Amino acid sequence: MTKNLNIAFLGIGLMGKPMAARLLSAGYTLHVWNRTPEKARQLASLGAVIAETPQQAIQTAGWQADVVITMLDAGPVVATILQELLPVLTPGMIMIDMSSTRQSEAQQFSALLARQGVAFIDAPVSGGVMGAEEGDLAIMAGGPADSYERITPLLLEMGRPTLVGQAGAGQLAKLCNQLIVGGTINIVAEALLLAEAGGADPVAVRQALRGGFAESRILEVHGKRMLNRSFLPGGQVKTQAKDMDNIQDAASKAGLVLPLTDLVSALYRELLQTHPTADHSAALLELEKHNPGIRLGSGVDHLP
Structure with a gap:
């Protein structure tokens, strides 16, 4: 039944492109839009119809979307697009915002x-470009249960969805995820640099830690990137910095003081100035x- 749903997909970027591609490969009909049209056109060979405006992705002669998916840069961008879409949104439609925004x-x-x-x-999702390409994203959903059940088969094409509460709960869960990710990346960096500075082989140290209590996806994937000094983006610094700001906002609204979060946020704000x-x-x-003077490995930096 769900394969008959018409989908408008807005935001064909680093993550949106492989996510939309998986839906197309699964047999869904997509009309897609992106602010820079050439990115959207890359999906034409997979059967996507390229819309010139967000409104046209939802409604044109002979076409009406049942589901609208947005994968955009930030909450203010989603808000702007949403205002543009109001005239063409009709009762019964479902809008899925897979962007990272504030709760x-x-x-x-x-x-x-x-x-x-x-x-x-x-x-919102976690898993980076690799997870998007493999259909293995963690998808944290917030909203009405009946609408979630209707779109679950669609979400399963992109990853592993979980309904975590009402509207906003998905974003809160994503912020919890990003807090763990951002903090752990910094801890792994410190551990590997400590190994280097102290005279141990950091490659061997990482291997020794695998399988113990320090094992994590971050140690596996990001630890390897650090050792290879490969910083081509899966998840970008500017996105992590934005997420850290949103985490601080959520903590403030919840009346929490999170000292480590504040420290990690400050580090990413500094990094944002040089390598966004x-x-x-x-x-x-x-x-x-x-x-100064201490460096992990001897390889060259691979940067975008």
């Missing part, structure tokens, strides 16, 4: 769309700036 923004989007009879689900589009494992470079 409060997702709740505002939900309230706005409810007045038009449109269901809203915030469903690098992979967030480039936290190693910021750490090395604080330790």
Whole structure:
């Protein structure tokens, strides 16, 4: 039944492109839009119809989207696009925002769309470009259970969805994820640089830690990137920095003081000034700036 759903996909960027490609490969019909059209056109060979405007991705002669998926840069961008879409959104539609926004923004989007009879689900993702390409994203969804059940088969084409609560809960879960990711990346960088500075082989140290209590996906993937000094983006510094700001906002609204979060946020804000589009494992470079003369390995830096 769900394969008959018409999908408008807005935002064909680093993550949006492989996510949309998986839906096309699964047999869904997509009309896609991106601010820079050439990125959207790369999906034409897979069967996507390229729309010139966000509104045209949702409604044109002979076409009406049932589901709208947004994968955009930040909450303010989603808010702007949403205002443009209001005239073509109709009761019964479902809007899935897979961007990373603030919890409060997702709740505002939900309230706005409810007045038009449109269901809203915030469903941010984790897993990077590799996870998007492999259909193995962690998808954290917030919204009405009946709408979630309707789109679950669609989400399963992109990853492993979990309904974690009402509107905004998906974004809160994503922020919890990004807090763990951002903090752990910095801890792994410090551990590997400590091994280097103390005279151990950091490659061997990482291997020795695998399988013990320090094992993690971050040690596996980002630890390897640091050792190879490969900072071509999977998840970008600018995105991690934005997420850290949103985490601080959520903590403030919840009345929490999170000292480590504040420290990690400050480190990413510094890194944002020099390497905004690098992979967030480039936290190693910021750490090395604080330790002049000490460098992990002897390879050259691979940067975007």
